[in-house]
Amino acid sequence: METSKKLHILGICGTAMAAIAGLAKEKGWHVSGSDAGVYPPMSDYLASLGIKIAPFSKDNLNTKPDLCVIGNAMSRGNVEVEAILSGGLAYCSGPEFVGNYILPNRHAVVVAGTHGKTTTASMMAHILDVADQSPGFLIGGMPENFEGGARLGEGDAFVLEGDEYDTAFFDKRSKFLHYHAKTLILNNLEYDHADIFPDLDAIQRQFSHLLRTVPNNGHIVVNADDKHLPDVLKSGCWTPISYFSEYKGAYTDTAWQWQALKKDGSAFCLYHQGIKVFEVSWCMIGIHNVSNACAVAAAAAMLGVSKAAIQKGFESFAGIRRRMSLVGEARGIRVFDDFAHHPTAIKGMVSAAKYAMKRDGKLWVIVEPRSNTMRSRIHQHRLPHCFEGADQIIFTPASDRGLKAGDVLDTSLLCTDIGAHAHVLADAARIIQEISEHAQAGDDVLILSNGDFDGIHQRLLETLRNGN
Numbered sequence: 053m054e055t056s057k058k059l060h061i062l063g064i065c066g067t068a069m070a071a072i073a074g075l076a077k078e079k080g081w082h083v084s085g086s087d088a089g090v091y092p093p094m095s096d097y098l099a100s101l102g103i104k105i106a107p108f109s110k111d112n113l114n115t116k117p118d119l120c121v122i123g124n125a126m127s128r129g130n131v132e133v134e135a136i137l138s139g140g141l142a143y144c145s146g147p148e149f150v151g152n153y154i155l156p157n158r159h160a161v162v163v164a165g166t167h168g169k170t171t172t173a174s175m176m177a178h179i180l181d182v183a184d185q186s187p188g189f190l191i192g193g194m195p196e197n198f199e200g201g202a203r204l205g206e207g208d209a210f211v212l213e214g215d216e217y218d219t220a221f222f223d224k225r226s227k228f229l230h231y232h233a234k235t236l237i238l239n240n241l242e243y244d245h246a247d248i249f250p251d252l253d254a255i256q257r258q259f260s261h262l263l264r265t266v267p268n269n270g271h272i273v274v275n276a277d278d279k280h281l282p283d284v285l286k287s288g289c290w291t292p293i294s295y296f297s298e299y300k301g302a303y304t305d306t307a308w309q310w311q312a313l314k315k316d317g318s319a320f321c322l323y324h325q326g327i328k329v330f331e332v333s334w335c336m337i338g339i340h341n342v343s344n345a346c347a348v349a350a351a352a353a354m355l356g357v358s359k360a361a362i363q364k365g366f367e368s369f370a371g372i373r374r375r376m377s378l379v380g381e382a383r384g385i386r387v388f389d390d391f392a393h394h395p396t397a398i399k400g401m402v403s404a405a406k407y408a409m410k411r412d413g414k415l416w417v418i419v420e421p422r423s424n425t426m427r428s429r430i431h432q433h434r435l436p437h438c439f440e441g442a443d444q445i446i447f448t449p450a451s452d453r454g455l456k457a458g459d460v461l462d463t464s465l466l467c468t469d470i471g472a473h474a475h476v477l478a479d480a481a482r483i484i485q486e487i488s489e490h491a492q493a494g495d496d497v498l499i500l501s502n503g504d505f506d507g508i509h510q511r512l513l514e515t516l517r518n519g520n
Contacts, residue, residue, distance in 0.1 A: 060112065061085040061146075062132050063123025064105060065094040071190055071202035072121065072146050075154050077101050078204040086112050086132060097200070110135035117141065121149050127221045145220035147230035150190060155210060155232055158188065161351065162231050164214035164262065165239030165275075167397050171336075171372050172239060172344040174198075177211040179348060179365030183357040187211050193391075196370035209355060216258055218248050226258040233262070234270040235354065236291075237347050241280040244394055247424035247454075256280065260287040267291065273350045275343065276306045294354065296346045299323050308353075310346035316407035317342045322349055330363045335371055338404035340397070379509040382516035384493025385413075389509055392500045394423075395431050399438035405498050406441030413494030414443035418483055418508070420501035421450040421461050429461050436469040444490075445474035446483055480506040488515045 059076050063069050064085025074097075077083050083103050090105050098105055106112050108131050113120075120136050120143040127133070136143050144152070161180075163173040174195035180187040181197070188205030192213045195201065214228035214236075241259060243252045259281075266272060268290050274281055276297040285293070299309035303326030313319040319333045320342040332345070349362050357365075371377075379387045392401045398419070406415050417439060421427050427450040439445050450461040467474035477483050487497060499509060 057118040058082045058084070058115070059119050059121065060117035061121045061123065062108070062130070063087055063125045064098065064103070065090055066123050066125060067094070067201065068190075068192055069121070069123045069146055070094045070097055071192075071200070072149060073098060073103055074101055074200065074202050075150070075188075075190065075204055077103065079153065084112070084117070108132050113139065113141065119144065119149070121146055122220055122222075124217070124220055124227075145223050145230070147219050147227040148223070150212070151230035151232055154188070154190075154204070158210040159208045159234050159355075160231050161187075161209055161211045161235040161237075161355070162214040162228055162233035163212070163237045163239065163347075164216065164228055164259065165237070166216075166242040166244050167394065168239050168340060168344045169213045169215065170391075171341060172237060172348060173211050173213040174372055175344060175348045175365070175369055176237075176351060178369050179352050179357060179362055180207070180209050180211065180355070182365040182368065183352075183361040185209055185355075185357070193372045195372055197368070214262075216255060217245055226262070228262055229258070229265060233266050235273070235351055236262070236266050236270070237273045237351055238278075238281055238284070239275055239344065239347055240278045240396075241284065242394070242396060243430070244425050252280065256284050256287075259284045263287070263289050263291070271351070271354045273347050273354075275347065276304075277343075294350050296343075296350050298343070308346050308350040310342050312339050312342050314407070316404050320345065322346060324349075324353075324359075329359055332363060332366045334366050334369060336369065337407070338400050340400040380513045382513045383491075383519075384495075385487075385491050385516055386496045387509055387513055388496060388498045390498060390500050391502050394425065395434040395438050398435070398500060399440075401500070402439055402442055402498070405496065413492060413496060415441060416444045416446070416487060416491060416495060416497040417442040418446045418487075418497065418499045420448050420499075420503065420505045421463065422501055422503045422505075424454075427451055427453070427461055428455060429459055432461060432466065435461075435466055439470055439474070443473060445470055446486065447474070447476050448479060448483070449476060480508040480511065484508065484512045484515050487512060491516075 059081040065087040073083050086106050086108050163169050170193035173191045177189040178197045186205050186207035188210040190212050191201045212231050216226040218224045219227050249255045270291050272291050272293045276295040295306040296308040297306040299311040309323040311321045316337045317339045321331045322329045377389045379389050392398045447463040452460045463476045
């Protein structure tokens with residue numbers, strides 16, 4: 053235990069940094085932190101751990117920390133960053149701290165891919181927990197089966213969401229390179245993070261570097277249906293590989309296969325080496341989540357989990373907050389929240405939502421193009437094909453923050469390409485007015501954003517309840 057050591061975290065109120073603070077506290081570090089935005093829920097979470105938070109100031113470093121962790125959102129010019137560099141204080145990134153102080157002597161199970169990392173990692177941690185393996189985990193979301201997104205755990209396994217985003221202003225490698233994966237899941241690979249990577253090749257290069265860190269006594273689980281992962285594997289792999297794929301009525305050379313039994317993915321079947329293993333009905337929807345489950349089953353089996361425990365884990369998996377979460381219902385109109393912010397994720401979620409509605413109303417899909425990739429014009433021609441089944445589609449204008457005028461997503465053109473049932477409204481207030489005036493009992497409203505979207509969910513429900 054690091055009981056005599058002091059750790060100071062810059063940007064501690066970020067989801068990942070707060071989780072790391074909790075892990076460090078559990079390891080015995082004396083933790084303090086600083087941030088510009090200190091508000092619930094992270095401020096409450098950190099207060100419950102007895103961790104003091106202060107606004108950024110060089111005075112926070114007067115009691116010299118043994119180590120400073122600098123969050124990904126920090127940059128040169130921050131008063132504490134400058135004080136750390138000028139004072140020669142020891143510092144590292146959040147992922148580096150996890151790799152050096154949390155993961156030694158643990159079996160790191162890393163989930164990587166463009167989509168589904170949070171759900172897949174949460175599923176993996178839950179199944180290991182059901183199997184009484186007491187895993188640790190660090191997940192960039194809120195798994196409903198656990199009290200938070202991080203836990204030290206007592207078992208050998210430690211599950212991590214392996215983000216390909218860069219690590220810190222002083223370390224432009226992908227975060228997952230610091231996690232020393234022994235079991236690695238490669239779910240999928242597409243172009244994303246346009247603010248970091250110029251093209252798909254740049255992302256593939258980081259995944260290739262990741263493969264070089266996995267030991268030959270480890271294991272890699274690969275989606276055989278993904279068209280970009282073979283190029284990564286060709287760059288060099290020194291670790292045994294298991295493949296998983298969709299079952300299409302015949303056994304292939306992939307060890308694990310999945311088959312959706314319902315179009316919304318709420319029931320599925322898994323096969324192992326061509327033999328049917330079990331059927332599952334669960335609370336999740338989306339064909340993509342069935343594929344995620346197959347990857348987890350393959351990895352869990354390699355970690356010694358019985359097929360019975362895997363099935364039990366799927367059936368009791370409660371999902372992730374902000375993944376097709378029902379926020380509330382008013383006037384017979386249900387409001388759902390989802391984090392989807394990439395064409396593939398949006399298409400999968402819209403399709404699943406339509407199949408899962410089980411009522412005759414309309415499906416409204418509201419999109420805030422907020423992420424750096426979604427705000428750009430990179431997916432201008434892919435997005436119109438992502439809304440099959442949606443009856444009404446509303447976009448907010450894409451912010452031009454940091455982008456040249458010609459590089460910003462043209463939401464007006466996008467809606468024209470989708471059709472007459474799609475249009476652009478200026479902001480959350482205007483969208484709330486539109487839905488409250490035209491939505492009917494039996495309709496579902498699916499709101500897609502990777503931010504809080506100006507509190508649109510509760511504001512909409514309140515307006516509907518008040519009859520405004």
